[in-house]
Amino acid sequence: MSTRRSLRGAEYQHGPLGGTHARAHLRTKWGCACAYCGATGVPLNVDHLRPRSRGGSDRMSNLVLACVPCNQAKGSRPVTVFLAHDPERLAKVLEQVRAPLQDAAAMNTTRWGLLAALTALGRPVRCWSGSLTQRNRTVTGLPKTHSLDALCVGALDRETWNTIVRVPGQLLVVKAVGRGSYARTTPDRFGFPRLRRARSKQHFGFVTGDLAQATVPSGKWAGRWVGHIAVRARGQHSLSTPAGRINVSHRNIRLLQRGDGYSYAKRDGIVE
Ligand SMILES: [Zn+2]
Known part of the structure; x- marks a missing residue:
């Protein structure tokens, strides 16, 4: 199904999804509560204010949500008769039926605006x-x-x-991490330049954000580590590993992938 405009009126009831749209719309409009008694947490039926047997339509303006007892008690009577004993509630129901869905309307406008903008790009767009x-x-x-x-x-x-x-059992998680700072100085707390940064961001062949593999020959961190590096002018680069940050000489680092402003990670299972 591909539509270029919002479903309206009776289409809610007769669209390809039957009552699915109508129910979702009514739930939003009536806050998942019975229109006649306000009951919540109970099964709700779609009720016709003016019964179909009396010429009532399937339009949204004639539909409310009602709990089973109210739905059955009302039977085939019009709402004006059913709620004749409670004019206050009757007025409230009739008022809410006419009230537009403000949030939904704003959402619709944004949605169709987005669709129009995407369609204008000349590529096939469906929704x-x-x-x-x-x-x-x-x-x-x-x-x-x-x-x-x-x-x-x-x-x-x-x-x-x-x-x-x-x-998929595994997801590729792409995160925008930026390309480092473009500032040429580091300010003090008054905003005056404190340190001048190097003109080049590259030190000993590496740039902050590069994915690298480090081989630490000895010491507490001996072993192989993979992570993103933050370069240091003297060549003792900082590598972020799952176990923490370590300092490694540029001689012991091998470039795996140039930093492109994004970090890539694989995550097992279905993520939120
Ligand atoms: Zn009820």
């Missing part, structure tokens, strides 16, 4: 609803995490093998 993602996740039986939700986006179709057949 689906969050409730479809949720349904895909439920059908597939996956837990709710950000990475798995990204997998669940879109129209899954068993017939065309457009399904989730496996879930």
Whole structure:
């Protein structure tokens, strides 16, 4: 399904997802509570203010959430008759039905603005609803995490093998770490230059942020270490390892990857 505008009116009920959109919308609007008695934490049905048997429509303006007892007590009576004994509550229900969803409206505007901007780039862009993602996740039986939700986006179709057949056991985590400081001096606490920094950021072939492997020949830190280095002008570079920072001579360091402003790490399992 690909739509260029927000679902509105009766489409909530008759769209490709049936009542899924309508329920999500109504839950937001009525705060997961019965519109007639305010009960929460109970099963809620979609109720027609003006019953369908009396010509009531499936439009959002005619739908509320109601608990089972209220839903049954109301039966096929219009809400004006059902709540005739409680004019205050009736007025409140009718008012809330008309009230626009401010947050949802702002979200919609942003969303369609983003879609328009992306479409303008000339690449194919498609979009689906969050409730479809949720349904895909439920059908597939996956837990709710950000990475798995990204997998669940879109129209899954068993017939065309457009399904989730496996879930990654390992994730590549990319983090923007920057390329160091561009400042040429280090200020004191009054803001005056205290130290002048070297014109070149490179020392003995290394730049801060490079991924390197260090071989420490002896001492407490003897062994092989892999990590990002922070260069020192005298060549005794600082290497960050999982066990802590160590100082290693540039002679004992081998470059693995030039720092490109990002750090890359692999993480096992499904992350949030
Ligand atoms: Zn109720």
